[in-house]
Amino acid sequence: MRLAIQKAGTLFLAFLMIIALFPTAQAAEARASYYFSRFEDSVTALGNGKIAVEFDVVSTHTMTTLGASTVYIYEKQSDGSYEKVKTYTRATVSNMLQSNTTHAYCCITYQGKAGTKYYAVVNYYAKDASGYENYKCTTNTVTA
Numbered sequence: 365m366r367l368a369i370q371k372a373g374t375l376f377l378a379f380l381m382i383i384a385l386f387p388t389a390q391a392a393e394a395r396a397s398y399y400f401s402r403f404e405d406s407v408t409a410l411g412n413g414k415i416a417v418e419f420d421v422v423s424t425h426t427m428t429t430l431g432a433s434t435v436y437i438y439e440k441q442s443d444g445s446y447e448k449v450k451t452y453t454r455a456t457v458s459n460m461l462q463s464n465t466t467h468a469y470c471c472i473t474y475q476g477k478a479g480t481k482y483y484a485v486v487n488y489y490a491k492d493a494s495g496y497e498n499y500k501c502t503t504n505t506v507t508a
Contacts, residue, residue, distance in 0.1 A: 406418055431488070433461065435484055483505040
């Protein structure tokens with residue numbers, strides 16, 4: 365009887381140790397990477413063929429450079445495929461990449477064709493003293 369109680373107690377303690385580790389593992393999975401904490405991006409129709417591409421990125425710590433290195437706009441073609449129609453970079457949009465920050469936001473407008481479908485691909489970029497990381501996200505599709 366005493367041996368059965370010891371075994372049950374040992375199993376119970378092992379179970380408690382596993383449960384105690386679970387919140388730590390869950391918190392680690394919530395983070396996107398060592399550099400990125402959170403991403404949000406979307407495309408919104410503004411009317412008359414114009415769309416807005418917005419992205420919002422939060423880093424895990426202060427980055428020397430944070431934001432998006434490129435944003436590509438894709439347009440639906442008559443054959444059903446999508447073709448890249450516009451590329452935005454730091455050279456064309458000054459606030460796509462920001463310095464010494466943990467948060468970067470940018471909104472880019474594109475004049476498309478009314479009634480045409482569009483989506484964007486955002487290439488996120490984060491750099492600190494130890495290195496850098498890129499992460500690519502595809503937005504939702506909207507009709508301009």
